[in-house]
Amino acid sequence: MHNIINKIIGIIIVVLIFLLGIIVVSNTYLKKREYSKKFFYMDTYIYVKIYSNNSKKAKKILNEVEGIYKEYHQLTDRYKSYNNVKNIYYIKNNKSNDEYIEIDKKLYDVIEYGLKYKEKTNGLIDIEMGNVIDVWKSYRDMLGGLPSDSELKLANLNKKEIVLKNNKILNNHPNIDLGVIAKGYTTQIVGEYLEKKHIKEYLINAGGNVLVGKNINKKEYTIGIENPDVENDIFDIVKCHNMAVVTSGGYQRYYEYNGKRYSHIISPKTLYPTNYMKSVTVITKNSAYADILSTYLYLLPIEDGIKYVDKLKGVEAIWYTNDGKIKYSSNAKKYEYKN
Amino acid sequence: MQKNMNTKINKYDLILIIILLLLTFLSLIFIYKKDKKYKYAYVYYENKLVKKIDLNKDKNYTVKGYNGMVKLVVKNKKIKVSEEKSPKHLCSKRGYISHSYEQIICLPNKIVVEIKTVDNIDTVVK
Numbered sequence: 159m160h161n162i163i164n165k166i167i168g169i170i171i172v173v174l175i176f177l178l179g180i181i182v183v184s185n186t187y188l189k190k191r192e193y194s195k196k197f198f199y200m201d202t203y204i205y206v207k208i209y210s211n212n213s214k215k216a217k218k219i220l221n222e223v224e225g226i227y228k229e230y231h232q233l234t235d236r237y238k239s240y241n242n243v244k245n246i247y248y249i250k251n252n253k254s255n256d257e258y259i260e261i262d263k264k265l266y267d268v269i270e271y272g273l274k275y276k277e278k279t280n281g282l283i284d285i286e287m288g289n290v291i292d293v294w295k296s297y298r299d300m301l302g303g304l305p306s307d308s309e310l311k312l313a314n315l316n317k318k319e320i321v322l323k324n325n326k327i328l329n330n331h332p333n334i335d336l337g338v339i340a341k342g343y344t345t346q347i348v349g350e351y352l353e354k355k356h357i358k359e360y361l362i363n364a365g366g367n368v369l370v371g372k373n374i375n376k377k378e379y380t381i382g383i384e385n386p387d388v389e390n391d392i393f394d395i396v397k398c399h400n401m402a403v404v405t406s407g408g409y410q411r412y413y414e415y416n417g418k419r420y421s422h423i424i425s426p427k428t429l430y431p432t433n434y435m436k437s438v439t440v441i442t443k444n445s446a447y448a449d450i451l452s453t454y455l456y457l458l459p460i461e462d463g464i465k466y467v468d469k470l471k472g473v474e475a476i477w478y479t480n481d482g483k484i485k486y487s488s489n490a491k492k493y494e495y496k497n
Numbered sequence: 498m499q500k501n502m503n504t505k506i507n508k509y510d511l512i513l514i515i516i517l518l519l520l521t522f523l524s525l526i527f528i529y530k531k532d533k534k535y536k537y538a539y540v541y542y543e544n545k546l547v548k549k550i551d552l553n554k555d556k557n558y559t560v561k562g563y564n565g566m567v568k569l570v571v572k573n574k575k576i577k578v579s580e581e582k583s584p585k586h587l588c589s590k591r592g593y594i595s596h597s598y599e600q601i602i603c604l605p606n607k608i609v610v611e612i613k614t615v616d617n618i619d620t621v622v623k
Contacts, residue, residue: 171514182525196541196609197543197544203602361619361620366623367622368620373619379620380618381618382618382620382621383621383622384621384622384623390593390594390596392598392621395618404622405622410623
């Protein structure tokens, strides 16, 4: 009898020690750790954080991610040409006599994605607006004066329509501006790349374009929305996972003239910056879509925007009005973080 | 006699073993528990961590930025950039930060200051 009890106790102890061993080993070898990288592309600060139990793999993946941002940065750069990169600068300044020119498939896809939304948004998302943006930029850079109506209208009249065909683009020198989608689109590509590499837990913040995967410690990520009126402050906190959260606002990048602020987001309808709100934040699965939608909503009066979002599935939005009030689409509060 | 000693475990052995096991588990819990007072500022140059600053101590620091020295001031568990060489001085105008979701980004100097603490906000959209 005694022997049997001793044996059982012995077995239990061996099992417990074995379990302890497993805990220690799994904590050192299998525990997922945080790896992050920061870099500067697309005129913005980009931060990527992933979790992995394989440090070599994690570092390799982060390098690849930086490579993706760099590649799309060059492809969507309007102002510079790069060796062997057929970017939108190359399209605008092409000197060949060919009717159509071949471009990088990746750039072709971005342009195609952007064009798709021109009709859906009644022309408010327009990637053919390069001429008008250039006029505004020249005044911003000079830090003086405002463009005249006729100057803006002339620039708009001279715009060239983008025509895509079988990975080629019509060689009519369109002045393409991908500012409304470049960051969100690339962030979406990066998110898909991470999922493909079996990285499920990640957080990306590319200058106001946030994309999160699963959270490793808690169920949801908590994402603060910056207060346009108070520096270093947030006015709301959103909790979510596997979601994109994108803010468009006129308060961060703007141009001040005669005491009036002109945001960098120009309406293709009026050719002037709009002033319906201080910021709008979109919450939805796809980061490219969120980026486009946040700009679209920024260009719409708030009431119209709420009606528009309420008709969509899987999209919510939060507005910060000019007088500092917060407005929600009908189900946005389900993302609200309660402390 | 020797055989008996190897196989028999008495009450006290058992208590000792249990205490040892409990201690091991407890120490594991302590190892993975976060320090509540943990509050540091991490200063990066490009992607490289160049300084880890304890925000519980008021002190001044200097790090090398792209355009020259960048001066940092820690006061009341907050940190700010006080001096730096850049065209618009945006990052020294930014003032003190103290939450993990705040950052000071000096683009011309390629310097980023981040706060690491037990906070509950992961990131901020702007």
